[in-house]
Structure formats: structure tokens, C-alpha cells
Amino acid sequence: MKARVTVTLKNGVLDPQGKAIEGALRSLGVEGVDSVRQGKMFEVELATSDPERAKTLLKEACERLLANTVVENYSIELL
Amino acid sequence: MKARVTVTLKNGVLDPQGKAIEGALRSLGVEGVDSVRQGKMFEVELATSDPERAKTLLKEACERLLANTVVENYSIELL
Amino acid sequence: MAPNEPEMTPELVAEHGLKPDEYSRILKLIGREPTITELGIFSAMWNEHCSYKSSRLHLRKLPTKAPWVIQGPGENAGVIDIGDGQACVFKMESHNHPSFIEPYQGAATGVGGILRDVFTMGARPVACLNLLRFGAPEHPKTRHLVSGVVAGIGGYGNSFGVPTVGGSVNFHTRYDGNILVNAMAVGIAKTDEIFYATATGIGRPIVYLGSKTGRDGIHGATMASASFEANAEEKRPTVQVGDPFSEKLLLEACLEIMANGCVIAIQDMGAAGLTSSAVEMGAKGGLGIELDLDKVPCRETGMSAYEMMLSESQERMLMVLRPEKEQEAEAIFKKWGLDFAIIGKTTDTKRFVIKHQGLVKADLPIMELGDEAPLYDRPHVPTPPKPVIDAASLTPPATTRDALLQLIGSPDLCSKRWVWEQYDHLILGNTVQRPGGDSAVIRIGEGPKGLAMTTDVTQRYCEADPVQGGRQAVAEAWRNITASGATPLALTDNLNFGNPERPEIMGQLVGCLKGIGEAATALDFPIVSGNVSLYNETQGRGILPTPSIGGVGLIDDVKKSVGVAFRGEGRALILVGQTQGWLGQSMYLREICGREEGAPPPVDLAAERRNGDAVRKLILSGHVESCHDLSDGGLLIALAEMAMAGGVGAHLDAAPAGVPAHGLWFGEDQARYILACVEGAAGDVLKALDAAGVPARRIGVTGGDALKVDIDASISVSELSKAHEGWLPGFMAASAKT
Amino acid sequence: MRAAVLLFPGLNRENDAMRALQQAGGVKPTLVWHSDHDLPKGTDLVVVPGGFSYGDYLRCGAIAGRANIMNAVRAHAERGGLVLGICNGFQILCESGLLPGVLMRNSNLRFICRMQHLRVERNDTPFTNAYAKGQIIEVCVAHGEGNYTAAADTLARLEGEGRVAFRYSDSAGSIGGDANCNGSMNDIAGIYSERFNVLGMMPHPENLIETIMGGTDGRGLFESLAAATAKAA
Numbered sequence A, B: 001m002k003a004r005v006t007v008t009l010k011n012g013v014l015d016p017q018g019k020a021i022e023g024a025l026r027s028l029g030v031e032g033v034d035s036v037r038q039g040k041m042f043e044v045e046l047a048t049s050d051p052e053r054a055k056t057l058l059k060e061a062c063e064r065l066l067a068n069t070v071v072e073n074y075s076i077e078l079l
Numbered sequence C: 001m002a003p004n005e006p007e008m009t010p011e012l013v014a015e016h017g018l019k020p021d022e023y024s025r026i027l028k029l030i031g032r033e034p035t036i037t038e039l040g041i042f043s044a045m046w047n048e049h050c051s052y053k054s055s056r057l058h059l060r061k062l063p064t065k066a067p068w069v070i071q072g073p074g075e076n077a078g079v080i081d082i083g084d085g086q087a088c089v090f091k092m093e094s095h096n097h098p099s100f101i102e103p104y105q106g107a108a109t110g111v112g113g114i115l116r117d118v119f120t121m122g123a124r125p126v127a128c129l130n131l132l133r134f135g136a137p138e139h140p141k142t143r144h145l146v147s148g149v150v151a152g153i154g155g156y157g158n159s160f161g162v163p164t165v166g167g168s169v170n171f172h173t174r175y176d177g178n179i180l181v182n183a184m185a186v187g188i189a190k191t192d193e194i195f196y197a198t199a200t201g202i203g204r205p206i207v208y209l210g211s212k213t214g215r216d217g218i219h220g221a222t223m224a225s226a227s228f229e230a231n232a233e234e235k236r237p238t239v240q241v242g243d244p245f246s247e248k249l250l251l252e253a254c255l256e257i258m259a260n261g262c263v264i265a266i267q268d269m270g271a272a273g274l275t276s277s278a279v280e281m282g283a284k285g286g287l288g289i290e291l292d293l294d295k296v297p298c299r300e301t302g303m304s305a306y307e308m309m310l311s312e313s314q315e316r317m318l319m320v321l322r323p324e325k326e327q328e329a330e331a332i333f334k335k336w337g338l339d340f341a342i343i344g345k346t347t348d349t350k351r352f353v354i355k356h357q358g359l360v361k362a363d364l365p366i367m368e369l370g371d372e373a374p375l376y377d378r379p380h381v382p383t384p385p386k387p388v389i390d391a392a393s394l395t396p397p398a399t400t401r402d403a404l405l406q407l408i409g410s411p412d413l414c415s416k417r418w419v420w421e422q423y424d425h426l427i428l429g430n431t432v433q434r435p436g437g438d439s440a441v442i443r444i445g446e447g448p449k450g451l452a453m454t455t456d457v458t459q460r461y462c463e464a465d466p467v468q469g470g471r472q473a474v475a476e477a478w479r480n481i482t483a484s485g486a487t488p489l490a491l492t493d494n495l496n497f498g499n500p501e502r503p504e505i506m507g508q509l510v511g512c513l514k515g516i517g518e519a520a521t522a523l524d525f526p527i528v529s530g531n532v533s534l535y536n537e538t539q540g541r542g543i544l545p546t547p548s549i550g551g552v553g554l555i556d557d558v559k560k561s562v563g564v565a566f567r568g569e570g571r572a573l574i575l576v577g578q579t580q581g582w583l584g585q586s587m588y589l590r591e592i593c594g595r596e597e598g599a600p601p602p603v604d605l606a607a608e609r610r611n612g613d614a615v616r617k618l619i620l621s622g623h624v625e626s627c628h629d630l631s632d633g634g635l636l637i638a639l640a641e642m643a644m645a646g647g648v649g650a651h652l653d654a655a656p657a658g659v660p661a662h663g664l665w666f667g668e669d670q671a672r673y674i675l676a677c678v679e680g681a682a683g684d685v686l687k688a689l690d691a692a693g694v695p696a697r698r699i700g701v702t703g704g705d706a707l708k709v710d711i712d713a714s715i716s717v718s719e720l721s722k723a724h725e726g727w728l729p730g731f732m733a734a735s736a737k738t
Numbered sequence D: 001m002r003a004a005v006l007l008f009p010g011l012n013r014e015n016d017a018m019r020a021l022q023q024a025g026g027v028k029p030t031l032v033w034h035s036d037h038d039l040p041k042g043t044d045l046v047v048v049p050g051g052f053s054y055g056d057y058l059r060c061g062a063i064a065g066r067a068n069i070m071n072a073v074r075a076h077a078e079r080g081g082l083v084l085g086i087c088n089g090f091q092i093l094c095e096s097g098l099l100p101g102v103l104m105r106n107s108n109l110r111f112i113c114r115m116q117h118l119r120v121e122r123n124d125t126p127f128t129n130a131y132a133k134g135q136i137i138e139v140c141v142a143h144g145e146g147n148y149t150a151a152a153d154t155l156a157r158l159e160g161e162g163r164v165a166f167r168y169s170d171s172a173g174s175i176g177g178d179a180n181c182n183g184s185m186n187d188i189a190g191i192y193s194e195r196f197n198v199l200g201m202m203p204h205p206e207n208l209i210e211t212i213m214g215g216t217d218g219r220g221l222f223e224s225l226a227a228a229t230a231k232a233a
């Protein structure tokens, strides 16, 4: 089965990338974007078809590798 | 209003980061992940509350800046 | 005082890292209970990191003066005169605990912080170095930490645009839970345009510059001084995220307003951010400071006074500007896209007053915040001396060849190319001696002058005998600079130790400082800046005592500098210095015999001085083509490094009578160098050394594609390289964490 | 030759480029600030130097590639003016559409700074006339994202039109394997525009113009430019 994991910076953690993008959009004349925060997204293919096992597995992958939980949050979506 | 933009590598474009993550998960003993592809995600706050205008705006942002359409696809989700 | 203040409980006080007697001191000092903001301010100012309360007493004894020292310890960085109206500004600093928790960002912000220290003084950074200590390779976290720390150092320095030209990497199980990330930055300024933190003038505006303030690293400085428990990862303190792009803009903007004469005083916001920078500016100038926090540019809404005062958001500065130049300065900052806000003023009250939303959140005596910080003469016991190990008592290796291959491919002696290739060491186009040799040499501007730089410490010597270890760390840095042809001028130190409340650890600190001081005095190599990192212990076990030394030297003409590589065949090899075959605490003993034992090699400072001065003179007179000092691993390791760097082998004479072969090849006697010179110069070189009273002898000649030692050892240079270059990439390839 | 060096915030090799232009090309270039709209009058050559424009935070060169001044650079190139993009400059030229393709993360996922041999694919361009065709030169690389990637048809066209300027090679001139430091398709280290007046390259010739700094193989590029513009003038 497939899943999507998104990893985002915790609130309050500096996001220099988002800040740079906001500035660039403004100077390109793309108006009306108030704020941008950049995160990572992983499209994952899993061997299992059991949603519970999939979730446990992905949680482990996030905790151990995909996210640094000191500064990042993650969320898991089964597709 | 809020929106989420995801930018992913086109099919067929090599994703060394995804490959590295697959390898790392295996070496950490996280079994059962067949493949990983890494993309970017942007959480965007918009001034407008009109979904049509929001979409047009985000499309413009993607075409002009957020995605490099030579190698990347993008998708827009209003939240 | 402000309403809604939490009650001061012993728990709250303890959470702020303050001991009960320290809290009593606060009560006595201000005559009432502190507000929460004030408690935060005290905790930041009085922790180990800012107040040096355990080390101050002993640091005072270090030699810090020389005719060429413009500014010793006490400012953001040390400053030395390098002639022609130029000054060299440099310092080293640790980011150990943050790097353990978040290796990439921890190391990156460490580099950002030390760069800021240097350009705050008006210097343009020209080089970075680092000294890294990781846990045992087998430890499950080591790979991940190496990968993240190295990427973080590179990520920040490469983007900021300064070459990272040198460093040192070792592994040992005693760093398993407490890695060391010490970063050094070196800059160049004009001697008459150095900037200091001392505020002058009353009623002058205090200006905030740079990035916005967020809730980053609140209590970071306190964390950096607290011991690690096994659950450190669960505590998840906020780690700062670095923004090298903003820092590069901050650099350019700061140097521009300095050049335009806008600045009276400047202080970067490092550990304990706004608190320590503002207090320092006021206290140094004997002035009061009043801040209105409503004016502070914030990245997040609803930040309290407490949070703003303790935030460690990066890439920020505090300044006192010339009032008539304020608009000019503001325009420059706006041009670079940086925040600029007047957040307060200097006063004549000598008080530190913090206002927020119309309320006074803190009102403290400014001088006492620094001056009255606790000062401890902690009990210390000396490390008991270790027995001297006689080389003859150790079994020789099965073959010299296998011992050499094993040593040259061991984690501590292997090539660190995998590390320094991730650092842009060539940007700015001035790197004359690149990483991989003894010290890096960079040209200053268009030359011909250059700076030589190195970072060193041999922690296993410090553990076995702190005094000799302290001496050796300084001597090795001095030697590395000498080996490039430069004259060592001054050093910065970063004292990484365990818990100073343990008398044996305090004994290590005191012993190392004694040794450092003796060597610095004997070698005319004063200490001009430094940093202390204590409480590096996990579950009661401290790190190896690691007083890192960062040395800087000067060479009049970079074209005269030499590297370690053999430059061709038929070069005479001359060993400088006395060889007894000292194997106690050697790499040979540890890696080949599996023992970490004995007394470390003694450091004869007079011999260091004599031998080094003679070697330098020969290099500068053009008699010497390549030079390498002898350190970890001894003679054969150094020869192998010279052969690999040059792609040329050597034929070495057999050991002389009286020294066991393994002692000769792998002993770590100090004050030694190998020189390579063209055949025609060898006689003159030996004569000059003899005249200077320096023991030296010819030990072989370069040539062929192998290192030929004695009957058992002929090792091709390519085989050596394979072992030397192979270990680290092989170790790291076993992981692929991004 | 009149040369302009563009300065975007976050670039950091502008002085290296200026020094090379001066020492090897014999010209004193003008520094042009990113928010300017025009190039200095009579500009023959625009150099986009290396660094981390806007922190390279979105994609390398993406934000700079869309800056105003790039319109002027585009117009300059359309008139046949010379444009040289080095490292981040190459990335900026790709992002701005002046050159095809993109530079992706190095295949080993690490930043890499080291000496690197290149094969000069042709010497009949304004950028390489001082080199011999097929000459192996040694310069350095210093980048995290230099892995040249393009669609198959783009690549075929580049090859068909002889628009590969430099390829990564070993000291003997062999292509492929470990000599390719970043995984670039077809070992591409630099490419030309259709009319051969725009060159983008990842390696840094500007850091190898003096013996004391490890070699002079980078000089040829700047000498070529000086010769080409002298001829044109």
C-alpha cells in the first residue's frame, strides 16, 4: 500500500526557506500570499496491506529517520 | 485561506535522496518499506478567501517559482 | 513590579539551574524576590557558560600578553597585530550539547555563532577550522552524528562563504554520550578599526539588527551547561535553526556601517541573546540600559518578556550608533533586507531595566549581574601519575608492515578527506596549504603575507597526565604552525571537561590549564580568547579531558611555506629531535597492543622551542622542501603521510642501536619533525641544526613507489593510501541517513 | 573587454571571479547589484558568480533566476552578448531559462570540494579558444547540487549540436566512473547555449589562476574571453 508522510517545522522554529520564498513571490509580483512554510513530503510504498501495521511502521520510520522531532512534526496519511 | 502545495519529482527522474532513505531505513532495521520518493510541501496562507482566485494565484506561484517544471510536478490543495 | 508573577519556589529556582545559595545571593543583591524575567536573566548570566564560575579563578593565571596582542580574553574574540596596519581576530567556541541533540543545526549554529564573534569586532572572516570528537565508531549513534555535524559545519560555512581549512577528528567511547563540536573562526581587520562592546554616552539609542526574535533555544545557554542524562533526547529542548544566508547579509551590512563610521559599540547576540549582549554593553561602559521590548522585532506573536530576554534566535546584533549616523545605518540595513529597530537607550543609572507592555519586568543592578556572579574555588585533586612504560618491555609487532597498515587505517589516524571535502576549503582563492597537512596556510588579501592555522589536542595524554597533556596540546599546535614555515603568534582555547563539581575532574581542568600556561609562556604563544564547556558527562562518566587549542601564526611570504608532501625522488630525509621510543599512551599501544596505559611522553619546552625555531629558520631560508611534525602514531606514520601526499616512496635506514625498532617507528616522543631536502642541501641543514644544538640525523632518502623500512616491510604507497583513505568513507557508507 | 559581475544576495565567489577577470583576463569588471534594471553600457560579458543566492533555499538559483536584472541579461544574450555562469551562476542560468536542464543534488548527497579534471570538448568558442580541443585541465569543484539533469530529447539535442563545453574526466582524459563527481548525465560539467555565447559550468576555473594556489589551468577561460572580445571590438 501507499502512504504519504509530511514533515513540517514545529511552530516557532525559524523557517529561512519559507521566508525567502515569501520575499521572492512578492518581488515577482505574485500578490496575496501572506506566509509560506516549507516542509518535506515522502511518498512511501509499503509491502504490507494492513493499515495498522503500515501506521506502526511509518511511525517508526518517522521517529527514527524521517523527522527530527526536536524541531519537526510529522503526519502520516495512508492512501 | 490556507492551502497546501506539494511538489514532487516527475516519474522517471532519479531521486537519490529517496534511494538513500530506503537504504537507511533498511540499515536501521525498519523492514517493509519498498520505496520512498521525497518531495517538497508548502503550507501557504493566502489573503483571499475566494477558492478560484486562490487556485489561480497558487498556480501562478508554482509555475513561476515553486516548481521547476522541467523535472517537477506540482499539486494544489485548498484546506 | 508586574502582576501575574509566578511564585518563586525552590523547584522553579532549580529549574533555572541556580543552586539555593546562588538564589540567596540574588535575594541579598536585590533586596526582594526576583520577577520571573529577572530569574531568567540571572540564570542566563550566572550559568557556567556565561559566568565561567568554576574556571575563572584558574583562567586568570594564563599568559595573555605579548607585544603583538591587541586584545586578549574578555571581548568577543582575541586580536593580534600582524603588521602593516592589519590585525588578526580569532576565537574558538563549542556547540557540544546542541550538536548531540540536533547534529546538523547544532553544528551549523555553532559555526554561525563563532563567525559572528569575529565580524562583530570589525573583521572580515577569512577561514574556519573545527575540532570534533565523536564516540566509538561502534556506538549506534556515531555515524548519524558524524554525518549531521559535518554536513552542518559545511552547510553553514559554505553558504556564508568562508573556507573551512582545517580541523581534527577523533573517536573514543568516552564521547559516546557527549560529542565535542568546537568551531574556530579567523578574520582580518584594520588595527585602527576594531570594534568593541563597550557602550559610551548617555541617552544613546540602542539598536537591534538582523533577524527577528523567536522562541528558539530558550534556555539554550542553560542547557549548554547542564549535564546530560540518559533521557536528554526526550527533553527536546528547542534547538536553534541557523540561517547562513541572513548571516552573510548581516556580515556585509555590519562591515558597511562600520566602514561608514556609524558604530560606537557592537555586541552579537549569542548565548543568552538579548540579556547578555545588553548587560555586557552597559557593564563594560559603566552605564545603565533600558529596553522597551515592545519594539523588538518578533517572529512570533505573544512572546513574553521572559522569552524575549532568553531567546537565542540567531543572526542578531545589538549596537549603539552615533546619533547623527542613525539614518544612514538604517538605510544600509534596509538595503540588505535586515530588521533595524531602536529598542532602548543607555542611561546613567547603572541599572538594567526591561519594560514590556507598559510594565517594568526587570530592574536590576547592571554591574553586579556580571561582577557579582558566583565564583567558585572548587576542590580539586591531581591525577595520580601513571607508570612509565619501557618500549623494550612491549612485544614488537608481528611485522612492522602490518602494524603500519593497521595504524594508518585506524579511525584516529586515517585520512579525514571524507570530512574536509564537504567543506569548501578553496573559496576566496587564498588557500595555499590545504587540509591534509599540518596547518592550513591562507594568503592575506593579495599577499605576500599569510596566516597559518591549526586545531589540536591529544586527550588521552591529558587524561593520563593533565599537566603534560596541556603542554603537549599547545606544543603540537605550535609545532604544526612551525612545520609550515610560519611563526606561531597566539592561540585560542576551548576547554571541554566533565563535571567540575567532581574534584578529580576539577583536578584535570586545573592540571591542563597549568600545562597550557607553561607551554604558552615558554613558546611565546599567548592565549587571546577561549571558551569553557563543562558538565560534559553522561550518567556520571565524564569525557576525556579535552582542552582544544586553536593556533594562529604568521608567515611573511606564503611562497615560502612548505607542505608535508614529498616533492620528488632523491630527497634526503632528516629526523629532527630526540627519539627514545616513548610508547606510553601511544597509538601503537592502543591500536596494536589494545592497551590505553602509561605515562604520556613528557614535553620538554626548551627542546620544543629550540628545535622548532631551527626548523622554521631552515624552511624560510629555502633549504627545506617539505616538513612534517611528528605527533600521533610517530615517525613511520608521518613518513607514510608525506609519501602518500607526494605519491613518492622512501627508503629508510634501519633503527640505530639502543632504540627498539617499534619504539623508533611508532614512539611518540615530542619536539620532533621530519625534513625533506634536496641532496645538495642536506649537509648544510645538518650543520645548521648541529650549530643550533638540535639533535638531528639522516634517516633515509625518498624514491620509488614504496616505503621500504627494514627486512620485513616494503609497503607500496598505493597500498598505504588504500588503507588510509578507506576507513572513513567505508564506515560512513554503512549508513545513508540524509 | 567590458565585464559585469552580477551580485545577488548570498553569492560569495564574486571576488574570486573579479580577481580572475583582472589577473587572467586583464579587465577590471563592474559589480552590478541585483536590484538594478540595466547592465552597464557597452557590456561585453556578464558573469554570474558562485555562491548561495538567497540561501539556495527553494532550489539552487531559483529565486535569483527570476530577478529583474535577469531580463537585462536575457536581452544581452539575445543580442549575442557573452554570459558566463559559474556554479550557482550556472544554476541561475538554468533556472532563468537561458540554459536548458537543471542541476540536482549530487548523487552522493554530499557537498563536494576537490580538484577535478575536465575535458575541453571544443576550442572554437569565445570561452575556450586558449585551450586545445580535447585538452585535460585541472580545476576545482565546490558544490552540493551539480548533478546535471535534462530530458532525453534535450540531452540528445545538446550532444547533437556539440553544446557540451566540458566533461568531468580523470587525469588521463577518461570519462565516467569515479571521475564523474556528482552523477551528471553524460558527465556534463558545462554547456553552451544554442549560439555558443552563453556558458554555464559547475567547476571553478576562477580559483585556479595562480601557481601558488595549486595551478593555472583556469586562466585559459578568462584569456579566451579577453581574446574573443578583443577580436570583436
Ligand SMILES: Nc1ncnc2c1ncn2[C@@H]1O[C@H](COP(=O)(O)OP(=O)(O)O)[C@@H](O)[C@H]1O
Pocket: C130, C131, C132, C164, C165, C166, C167, C168, C169, C416, C419, C420, C423, C434, C435, C436, C437, C438, C439, C440, C455, C456, C480, C631, C632
Ligand atoms: N574536521 C576537519 N576539518 C577540516 N580539516 C580536517 C578536519 N579533521 C582533520 N582535518 C585535516 O586533516 C589533516 C590531518 O589532521 P591531523 O591528523 O589532526 O593533523 P596533525 O596531526 O598535524 O594535527 C589536517 O590538515 C587537518 O586540518
Ligand SMILES: [Mg+2]
Pocket: C437, C438, C480, C628, C629, C630, C631
Ligand atoms: Mg602535525
